[in-house]
Amino acid sequence: MVDNLGHEWPKKMINLLLEENTKRNEGEAVFPEYVGMIYDECVIEGIMENDSDEDKFYAKEEKALLKRLEKYKENYLMWTYNEDIPFSNNVSERSLTTKTKMKVSGQFQNIQNARYYARIKSYIETGKRHGMNSIKLIEGALKGEYITIGQMKEHDNLY
Numbered sequence: 711m712v713d714n715l716g717h718e719w720p721k722k723m724i725n726l727l728l729e730e731n732t733k734r735n736e737g738e739a740v741f742p743e744y745v746g747m748i749y750d751e752c753v754i755e756g757i758m759e760n761d762s763d764e765d766k767f768y769a770k771e772e773k774a775l776l777k778r779l780e781k782y783k784e785n786y787l788m789w790t791y792n793e794d795i796p797f798s799n800n801v802s803e804r805s806l807t808t809k810t811k812m813k814v815s816g817q818f819q820n821i822q823n824a825r826y827y828a829r830i831k832s833y834i835e836t837g838k839r840h841g842m843n844s845i846k847l848i849e850g851a852l853k854g855e856y857i858t859i860g861q862m863k864e865h866d867n868l869y
Contacts, residue, residue: 717772719752719756742791753783756776834847836862
C-alpha cells in the first residue's frame with residue numbers, strides 16, 4: 711500500500727517497529743508506552759490520509775488495515791511488553807510448513823488429519839528449538855512418553 715497510495719503513515723509505522731525491534735535485539739530498553747504513542751499517531755495519520763483518498767483503488771483495503779491496527783493494537787505490540795514473545799511469527803509459520811504439505815499431497819483428507827499434522831509438527835519443532843532430537847521425540851511419543859515444554863526447558867538448562 712505504500713507504493714499504491716503514496717501515504718506516509720506506513721513508512722513511519724514500519725520504521726518505528728523495525729527500529730524498536732533492533733533496539734530490543736541489541737539489548738536496549740524498549741518502552742511500550744512510547745511505542746504505543748507513536749503507533750497511535752501513525753494510525754491517526756493513516757485514517758486522515760485515507761479519508762482524503764476514499765475514491766482511490768486501494769483505499770478500502772487500507773481502511774480495513776487501519777481498523778485492524780486500531781482494534782488489535784495490544785496484540786500487535788505484545789512483543790514490547792514481554793521479551794519472550796518474538797517480534798514476528800515467521801519462525802512458527804515456517805515450522806508448520808502446511809502449505810508445502812498441501813502442495814505435495816494435494817490436500818488433507820479432512821480437517822482432523824490437518825489438526826493431527828499440525829500437532830505433531832508443532833511438537834517436533836518445539837523440541838528442535840530446545841535442542842532435542844526429533845527421532846527421540848517421535849519414538850517417545852509412540853511409546854506414550856511425551857515430553858512436556860517444562861521438560862524441554864529443563865533440557866535447555868543442561869546445555
